[in-house]
Amino acid sequence: MRLCTLAAILSSGLITSCTKSELRYESASMEPSITRGELITIEPAAYRGSKPARWDVVLFEAPTGSGGSWASRIAGLPGETVNFRDGSLLIDGELVERPAHVAIAGFHAPDGDLSPAAPGPVSFPFKIPAGSYFVLGDNVDNALDSRYWGGLDEAKILGKVAGK
Secondary structure (H helix, E strand, C coil), X not given: CCECHHHHHCCHHXXXXXXXXXXXXXXXXXXXXXXCCCEEEEECCCCCCCCCCCCCEEEEECCCCCCCEEEEEEXXXXXXXXXXXXXXXXXXXXXXXXXXXXXXXXXCCCCCCCCCCCCCCCCCCEECCCCXXXXXXXXXXXXXXXXXXXXXXXXXXXXXXXXX
């Protein structure tokens, strides 16, 4: 789930001060949208004056205290309630269709704990706290995401991953 060593040594202040940054993504959590070893472009200023939108891919500070930066896709917005049914995502009880470019085979609640670093899995339906987002890795069977640790605090978002 870690980005390249550059991401691990950069502080969030340095990343957010740049116009664009390139990082090598070293995780399978976003496959097939982002492949392991792919060079990704981060737009730190993408959310100055706006908020992340559903289906954006964002770079954020790792939420489990493991350090580094991770990337995931925004699936739920602040105040919404997320649930899963038969491989589908439900927001506030309504089925949400993913856009054609979103390469997720299916959504599901976790079967168990994916990592000892995660406090979860969380319980569903899950109400996203104010100022937080629900993020999912596109490789849902190999992604430590909001299903395991809850809402992503907006303050931890470092930028948008361009073109994903």
